[in-house]
Amino acid sequence: MVQTLDMLPETPSQTAGPYVHIGCIPTFAGVEGVYPEDLGRSPVQTGAKGQIITVRGLVLDGTGWAMRDAMLESWQPDAAGLFPGQPGCDPNVSGFCRFAADKTSGEFTLRTVKPGAVRNRDGVLQAPHISLWIVARGINTGLQTRIYFEDEDNGSDPLLLRIEQRPRAETLIARKTAQAEYRFDVRLQGAGETVFLDI
Numbered sequence: 001m002v003q004t005l006d007m008l009p010e011t012p013s014q015t016a017g018p019y020v021h022i023g024c025i026p027t028f029a030g031v032e033g034v035y036p037e038d039l040g041r042s043p044v045q046t047g048a049k050g051q052i053i054t055v056r057g058l059v060l061d062g063t064g065w066a067m068r069d070a071m072l073e074s075w076q077p078d079a080a081g082l083f084p085g086q087p088g089c090d091p092n093v094s095g096f097c098r099f100a101a102d103k104t105s106g107e108f109t110l111r112t113v114k115p116g117a118v119r120n121r122d123g124v125l126q127a128p129h130i131s132l133w134i135v136a137r138g139i140n141t142g143l144q145t146r147i148y149f150e151d152e153d154n155g156s157d158p159l160l161l162r163i164e165q166r167p168r169a170e171t172l173i174a175r176k177t178a179q180a181e182y183r184f185d186v187r188l189q190g191a192g193e194t195v196f197l198d199i
Contacts, residue, residue, distance in 0.1 A: 146172050
């Protein structure tokens with residue numbers, strides 16, 4: 001699934017460093033007054049249609065250590081599979097959230113609406129999923145992945161079907177832990193390494 005880059009050379013990257021929280025989520029970092037509230041604090045507002053769910057997880061390094069300085073962004077459609085700006089979309093779902101791992105435990109929490117299936121431009125239906133972007137110290141380029149749900153029909157999702165090593169597709173599946181609650185751990189390397197996307 002490696003794509004050839006034959007147009008322009010890739011810009012050199014560097015680690016996000018310890019300052020990413022100050023620039024992106026200053027209130028979380030203890031810097032007050034930059035914004036009324038940190039941008040992307042929640043992907044939903046009161047009145048959002050659909051089932052409100054909570055996804056919890058850890059970003060784990062190759063030794064299994066939780067990366068307590070991880071920052072994540074999520075993008076998703078509303079419960080009907082529509083993105084902001086599309087006709088009929090839910091005005092109470094922005095679909096974007098920026099959040100951080102807990103400074104002590106390393107666990108992240110995403111409270112959002114469960115997304116609906118999205119139809120590609122060619123009409124193919126994608127299984128309900130949330131796109132995830134991850135940065136932290138030591139990660140030179142933000143990592144892209146997806147969260148799918150074990151209680152949805154993922155069998156015909158075009159991205160999951162492209163994963164040649166079938167057991168690795170399981171690393172993209174969030175497990176249900178309670179009513180409207182899911183667990184999704186991200187493993188950066190080693191056994192059970194999460195599938196990352198070259199976007």
